[in-house]
Amino acid sequence: MLIIGLLFLIDVIRFGKKTFRFIKFGLIFTGIIFGLDIIVLIFNCQIFQNMPTGFLIFGNLIGIAKIIIFTSAGLYYCSLYNFFPLPIMSGEKKISPAYLEITISGFLAAFIYSYLLFKITDPQIPLLLKTQNQRAPAFVTSFVMLELAIAEEIIFRLGIQNFIVKVFDCKYWTAILITSFFWAVSHLGTLDPYWVKFVQIFPTGIMLGYIFKKYGLESTIFIHGTYNVGMTLLSQKF
Numbered sequence: 001m002l003i004i005g006l007l008f009l010i011d012v013i014r015f016g017k018k019t020f021r022f023i024k025f026g027l028i029f030t031g032i033i034f035g036l037d038i039i040v041l042i043f044n045c046q047i048f049q050n051m052p053t054g055f056l057i058f059g060n061l062i063g064i065a066k067i068i069i070f071t072s073a074g075l076y077y078c079s080l081y082n083f084f085p086l087p088i089m090s091g092e093k094k095i096s097p098a099y100l101e102i103t104i105s106g107f108l109a110a111f112i113y114s115y116l117l118f119k120i121t122d123p124q125i126p127l128l129l130k131t132q133n134q135r136a137p138a139f140v141t142s143f144v145m146l147e148l149a150i151a152e153e154i155i156f157r158l159g160i161q162n163f164i165v166k167v168f169d170c171k172y173w174t175a176i177l178i179t180s181f182f183w184a185v186s187h188l189g190t191l192d193p194y195w196v197k198f199v200q201i202f203p204t205g206i207m208l209g210y211i212f213k214k215y216g217l218e219s220t221i222f223i224h225g226t227y228n229v230g231m232t233l234l235s236q237k238f
Contacts, residue, residue, distance in 0.1 A: 001155075003187075005066060008073040008159060016077060022075035025086060026068035028152060034060075036147040046142045066152055074158035077166045085158060085216040099215060107224040108209055110204045111230050117200055123191040126233070138233055144226035147227065153221045156183045156205070157212040170215055180205030 012019045037060075083226050087093035156179055164175040184201040191197040204227075210218045 004160065005069065008069050008163070011076070011136050012069050015051050018079075019072045019076045022072040023068060025075060025089065026071035029071055029082050029150060030064045032065045032216060033063070033147050033150060036143050040140055040143050040147075043133075044137065063151075065152065070154050070159035074154065074162055077162035078158075083213075085212060086218060088218045098235060099219065100181065102215055103219045103222045106207060106219070107148070107226045107230070110223065110227045114200050114205070114231060115234070117196065121193075121196045123193060123196040126189070126192055142229045142232050145232045146225045148203055149224035149228045150221055152183070153208070153212075153217060157208060157220050158217050161209055161212065176206055176209030176213070177205070 073116050075085070084090065084092065088095060088099075093099075160182065161175050161179040164170065164178055165172060168174075183205045184198045187197050187201050188194050189197075191200075208223065210224065212220045
C-alpha cells in the first residue's frame with residue numbers, strides 16, 4: 001500500500017492542475033472522516049489514551065493526506081474515460097428510485113451472503129481483535145467501521161481499480177477482479193480460519209466494483225458503510 005500511495009502521489013504532482021481540481025472532494029471526505037473520529041473520541045476517549053500524542057497527530061496527518069491523494073488521483077483517472085463517480089455530491093444527478101434500489105439491494109445481498117456463510121462455517125474472531133472490540137460500545141465501533149468503509153472505497157474502488165485501468169489499459173472487469181482480490185487479501189487475519197474472510201470479501205468486492213462503475217462511489221460507500229454497521233451490530237448481539 002505504501003508503494004501504491006507513492007505512485008498516486010507522483011501522479012497527483014505530475015499532472016498538477018488535472019488532479020488539483022478534484023482536491024475539494026478529498027477535503028470533503030476527510031472532513032467526514034474527521035467528524036466520525038471526533039464522535040468516537042467523545043464517546044470512547046480511552047481508545048486513544050495509550051497512544052503517544054505525536055503518534056496520533058502524525059497518523060491523522062498521514063490519513064488525511066492519503067484520502068486527499070487517492071480521491072484526487074482516482075477522480076482524475078476516471079475523467080480519462082469520461083466517467084465522474086460522484087454524481088450526487090456534484091449535483092449532476094438526483095437520487096432516483098433505481099439508485100436507491102441498487103444500493104439497498106447491494107447491501108442486502110452482501111449482508112445475507114455473509115450471514116449465511118458465517119452460519120455454515122462458524123468462523124471465530126481472533127482473540128486480540130475480539131478484546132479490542134469488546135472495549136468499545138457497539139455504536140462507537142459502528143462509527144469506526146463506517147469510517148473504514150469510506151476510506152476503503154476511496155482507496156480500492158475509486159483509487160486502485162481505476163489506476164489499474166489507466167496503467168495496464170485493460171478491460172474494466174479485469175480491474176474489478178484484481179482490485180477485489182487485493183481487497184480480500186487485505187482483510188486476511190480478521191477471521192479464523194483465514195479462507196472464510198476471503199470467500200466473504202472477494203465476491204462482495206466484485207459486486208461493489210460493478211456498482212461503482214455503473215452508479216458511482218457514493219453508492220458503494222452507502223452499501224459498504226451500512227453493511228459494516230449491520231455486521232458490527234450483529235456480531236455484538238451474538
